[in-house]
Amino acid sequence: MIWLAWRQFRGAAAMMAAALVVLTAVLALSGPDLAAQYSEGITDCTRSGDCTGFFDRFFDEHQTPFMAITLIVLVLPGLVGLFWGAPLIARELEAGTHLLVWNQSVTRTRWLAVKLTLAGVASMAAAGLCSLAVTWWSGPLDRSAAAGFGLMDPVVFGARGIVPMAYAAFAFVLGVTVGMLVRRTLPAMAVTLALFAAVQVAMPLLVRPHLLPPVSATFELGRENVDSFGMPPGGSPRVLLEDAIPGHTGAWVLSTRLVDPSGRPVGADAGGAVVPVSVTSGPCALEARPEQGEAGLDPCLAEINRLGYRQQATYQPFERFWPFQWIETGLYAALSLGLTGFCFWWIGRRLS
Amino acid sequence: MTSVLLAQGLGKKYGKRWALRECTIDIPAGHVVGLVGPNGAGKTTLLKLAGGQLTPTTGSITVLGGPPTSGPAQLAKVGFVAQDTPTYAGLTVAEHLRLGARLNPGWDAAFARDRIERLGLDPAQRAGKLSGGQRAQLALTLGLAKRPELLILDEPVAALDPLARREFMQGLMEAVAEHELSVVLSSHLVSDLERTCDYLIVLAGSRVQIAGEVEDLLATHHRLTGPRRDPDRLPADQHVVSAGHTDRQSTFIIRTEGPIHDPAWTVGQITLEDLVLAYMDERTPAHRRPALEVQR
Structure with a gap:
């Protein structure tokens, strides 16, 4: 046979x-x-x-x-x-x-x-x-x-x-x-x-x-998890998150969103989540930007972090x-x- | 005498349709059995039940004393040549013989080789390239060389031309004479079976109509021709198989063990074909008349 x-x-x-x-x-x-x-x-x-x-x-x-x-x-x-x-x-x-x-x-x-x-x-x-x-x-x-x-x-x-x-x-x-x-x-x-x-x-x-x-946790915003960070003229900053988590390289991100200090999700449009932070004074004010480009926005991102905005993500860690x-x-x-x-x-x- | 095939109330149902029912037969060993009936009468079903490819819905069947699905030992005793004599198109003739040798403990390699040689088949030829007749012969060789006690053939010659048909049947008969095996073969044509079979089963409308040795069947069936008469007025021991009437005349085909005394009848011998046709039509008397009138 x-x-x-x-x-x-x-x-x-x-x-x-x-x-x-x-x-x-x-x-x-x-x-x-x-x-x-x-x-x-x-x-x-x-x-x-x-x-x-x-x-x-x-x-x-x-x-x-x-x-x-x-x-x-x-x-x-x-x-x-x-x-x-x-x-x-x-x-x-x-x-x-x-x-x-x-x-x-x-x-x-x-x-x-x-x-x-x-x-x-x-x-x-x-x-x-x-x-x-x-x-x-x-x-x-x-x-x-x-x-x-x-x-x-x-x-x-x-x-x-x-x-x-x-x-x-x-x-x-x-x-x-x-x-x-x-x-x-x-x-x-x-x-x-x-x-x-x-x-x-x-x-x-x-x-x-x-x-x-899956694991759920919140993370500070940084270069690893922010895909784009933009400031349209006269508008609030827009944050678009990446499917990545700081400190957990290789994790499988199932969901990610921006939440405000009280833990509620932040409303978003095509450009990303709209962060209601002052653009007339402080680090996110237009005149506070010393130069153009991504690096110029770092102080503003730091300010958003300081205000308590976080990435909330559920993910499967790489170790699994x-x-x-x-x-x-x-x-x-x-x-x-x-x-x-x-x-x-x-x-x-x-x-x- | 032992039975090669013993069926008790055997039935097989596909969905709601009975392909075979209430089949009770007892075929003694040593015969070449013809299983004849119209297409769709249940011939293939009965043979597949005997070969163990199907399991019965009702009743029981034993083949050579054992249940057909009981395992390799039973399979080795029964050869089966399926309808349209399937072979592996991509395998050569020699590889088919090798297949037989590998899969059958009782394989007769010398016989198989001889037979292929006698048939003039090229061992290196792929089976897909063989003619219908050659393919049938190859399938028959496989069936014979496993040295079964019973060889079952399902419509082996249906697709063959007349010459190939005769060669196939001759080959089969030679092998039967040589190896003393029992054979059951089916066909929807009586002419295929007439010369070869000494036992006949007529299957029609998924039921067995009659079964018996050809000699006995011919001896107990008669054609009666005489003045018009109602079939009910025949003697009780004369079973009417078919009846045909014109305005003045009646023709009956009857089965009886006893002699026929009534001087009004002209008693005629019937051929196997007449007998089979009479039984095949039994369920539909309306269609019977023209057939009988043609014979007259």
Whole structure:
């Protein structure tokens, strides 16, 4: 049985292996150079004291390959579900070959078990290997990532560590299940894609923020959490907050807003939160600005802080990256096992 | 004599529709059984129940003394060639034989190789490139080489041209003679079965209409032609299978164990085809008349 399963699967496996070899080769060749650039940059910037600038520049320079490989890891499980999972049984049902193989001296439970194990393990191995290579390669970039592209942020979280493996297992079994129910390859692929995409969108939006209770806290305004600070002529200062928290680099910010000294949210317009501070006298007065540009507004920002305006944020701290990886892997593993059980029940009872 | 297939009140329901019901048959071993009936009569359902691909909704079925779904040992005893003789299009002929060898403990590799050679199939050829007849032969080879005690074939020749049909049936008969196995094969054409089967089951309207050895069936069925008469006035031991009337004349096909004494009748032999057609039409007498008049 293993021979047959392998014979049917080897073409797909060879293609995947070739793609992975190319990917790992490219990453292995460029990775050490990237790491060297990073450590060089770090040595320089610790001497000069401005590492934020270096991080921004470094990440900017490599953002395209960073996004590309992240995307590969995100898409790979979907492809596995689509091209390995959905046709696994559906193609046999469509061609009628299940009737040929079920009438050899092998029970269909065993047939399914061998097919599922072989392709399932291959799916997980492919996704695991891919994620491992990418996680290693993008290490320096993950350490210098701009807000929104940190390890905890949804785009990147799903493309690092061990979760891609669980995604692949889930997508694969989902494809198999759908294929068994739909019994036709192409519709099964379409349904698998739609379902898997829906789950992958719902997970970071609805489930992951609550895997552990998020932390809520208030922070002073500063360069790290203020995206833009503007003073329109004759109006109050506008503060636009960034999805970042001072002192908690890499945290996944779920919500952020400006609150006044009594803790009520400050009304906002397109330019940001409108801070009702005096613009006729004091640090925020127009004539108090010695020069143009961002630095000129620092005294005004300090004044706003002094008055008690704060950033109120709920977030998942960066330290929860690995706990989240494990929890989410567990969730997907449970889903996959459930679907696998269903497949065995269905093939034994309902399918013919 | 042991039974190859024993069914008691067997029924299978898909949703609200019965594909097969109240099927009670006992097929003794050593026969080539023809299962005949119109399309949709439940032939495939009965065969799939026997092969263990379906589980019955009601009743019970045992094949070669065991339940069809009981596991690998049972699977090894029963060969099954499915409708349209499916094969893996991407696998070569040789790989199909390898598949058979890997998946069947009782695989007869020498027989399989010989048979492929005799058929003139190229082992390196992909099954997808074979003609319909060659593919059917390959599927039959797989079914035979696992050395089953019972071989089930579901409409094996339905898609084949007349020549391929005859070659397939010849190949099957040679193998049956060589290996002493029981065979159940279905068809919606009596002509496919006439020369090969010595046992017949007629399935129509998801019920078994009649089952028995061909010899007995032909000996107990007669065509009676005579003056017009109501079927109720026939003797009690004469079961009317079909009746046809013109203004002055009646024609009956009857089943009876006893002799026919009434001198008013001209008693005629019937062919297997007449018999099958008579039973297939039993549920719809309105449609029966033209068919009988054509035969006259």
